[in-house]
Amino acid sequence: MQQGPDKLTERAERKRQKREAKKAEIAASTLDTLKQLGYANTTLRDIAQQSGLSLGSLTYYFVDKTELITYCVQLYKAQFLARISGALVGEDGPEAVLGRFAEALALSIKEEHSTHRLWYDIRAQALFDPAFRPVVAEIEAKLMETLALAVQAARLNPPGDLALRFAMLEGAFRYQLQRALLEGPAPLAQLKGEFRQVLDLIIRP
Numbered sequence: 001m002q003q004g005p006d007k008l009t010e011r012a013e014r015k016r017q018k019r020e021a022k023k024a025e026i027a028a029s030t031l032d033t034l035k036q037l038g039y040a041n042t043t044l045r046d047i048a049q050q051s052g053l054s055l056g057s058l059t060y061y062f063v064d065k066t067e068l069i070t071y072c073v074q075l076y077k078a079q080f081l082a083r084i085s086g087a088l089v090g091e092d093g094p095e096a097v098l099g100r101f102a103e104a105l106a107l108s109i110k111e112e113h114s115t116h117r118l119w120y121d122i123r124a125q126a127l128f129d130p131a132f133r134p135v136v137a138e139i140e141a142k143l144m145e146t147l148a149l150a151v152q153a154a155r156l157n158p159p160g161d162l163a164l165r166f167a168m169l170e171g172a173f174r175y176q177l178q179r180a181l182l183e184g185p186a187p188l189a190q191l192k193g194e195f196r197q198v199l200d201l202i203i204r205p
Contacts, residue, residue: 023061026051027072035114039069039121070135073122076115077139080108084146088153097154098199099192105173106191113180120174143170151203165202172198 029051
């Protein structure tokens with residue numbers, strides 16, 4: 001019996017969802033490996049071993065290492081952005097919004113510093129490998145949108161270019177990340193206070 005268009009569409013959607021779920025599962029295992037070894041020192045064979053798949057099965061879901069790493073970075077950055085954006089929702093007013101923003105950034109450094117270094121690894125790779133440039137540009141645009149959302153939520157309208165203010169915040173975040181990786185994360189209250197100082201400098205008029 002021939003299936004109608006609706007049934008075929010439903011079957012295709014279920015197959016797509018199953019495939020995406022498996023890709024996300026592989027990405028989670030891959031992130032664990034990448035956090036330990038970094039991009040340059042990780043091979044598809046390492047990732048296959050970590051995820052419990054054969055190399056052939058891995059390449060069924062991802063054409064090569066570049067595609068897999070790109071997927072991983074997009075996945076983890078989407079989760080990071082969702083947490084930061086969620087922190088901006090709630091009580092209005094500059095003090096409350098900037099306080100929650102600073103705390104979310106501090107928590108991310110405290111709890112996810114080993115994962116964040118993958119982002120900076122890929123950004124550096126993008127200077128040499130054009131394959132990474134589209135995803136880096138896409139993520140940076142979304143990060144800038146989050147900063148714009150913070151400005152809007154705090155009901156502030158600072159002068160100057162948004163990209164420049166983003167670069168200042170990004171520099172502070174990278175500094176805190178490097179310090180956390182080399183020395184261990186600073187106390188949460190200290191991290192929050194330092195991020196708050198940076199936000200006051202770049203967001204307040």
